[in-house]
Amino acid sequence: MTHIHNHSNCIQTALNNASQLCSQRGVQLTDIRKQVLELIWENHHAVKAYDLLERIKPLQAAAKPATIYRALDFLREQGFIHRVESLNAFIGCCDLKTAHEQLLLICKQCNDVEERHADLVMQALAQELRNAKFVAHSKSIEVHGLCENCSQTFNEEISA
Template sequence: MNTPADPMLPVPEIPHNHKQCVHDALKMAELLCVERGVQLTAIRHQVLELIWESHKAVKAYELLDRIRPLQAAAKPATIYRALDFLLAQGLVHRVESLNAFVGCSCSGHQHEQLLLICKQCEEVEERMAAEVMQVLAEEFRQAGFAAHSKAIEVHGLCKKCVG
């Protein structure tokens, strides 16, 4: 079942401490919002926390269901407004191809990202992929195209699921 270690791959995976991971993301979000003078209100914070429950992309109406224990009166607009805010602050990404949302794992920087979306476990890995972005930029230049969007989504099987 297990494939032998690939000599090309660097260090073996550090086991993922998700509690820590979420904690860091939330702390970072709080910090950034203070810095920027915008309000990470209770609802927005809760939505962000719900999104970070896993690394899977999560749907708006799923968030709605999951926030109801905390916000009994929540309506679609409640979620979409929180999402609008979080997207604007770069704290989450919208996964266009899934109509779903995922926490941004490097919220500090404005950046282009590559999103690797696993069809099996549904987790989304975010990568900077500087070289890809650079080659893309050259392609845009050739096409005379002024790119705005900054996310590239690719579906497939992640390392854990491809085994």
């Protein structure tokens, strides 16, 4: 994620892609699902399920935990979002086209989550799994730390 970008593009792209893929797949991007996806895309932070619940209530007065978790399940099955395991939280998937296995870089400072393909990491991992004779069904690679911007800020602060 570059620090400065036109985020409304991100949202629009995500919604358009999801909409199109749902049509292709014959599944329904209902109001609730779309609203949840839109709320997740409000920024590049990982979002908690109960935060989504609070934020969807103006739109869906009847919303309950199950409302959110069902929408999240759907969006995950369709590959539109990732679950950040180490945070019990969720982020929009930036890359619906290619393989849905990515590296997540989670900044402790600004809370942004950056998604990266990291082909070489995935290749090395695939080799390691062959060595281990382990048949993988799903992979999660999550790194916590400071993103480029925040580590710069940090350095400026301590040298000031």
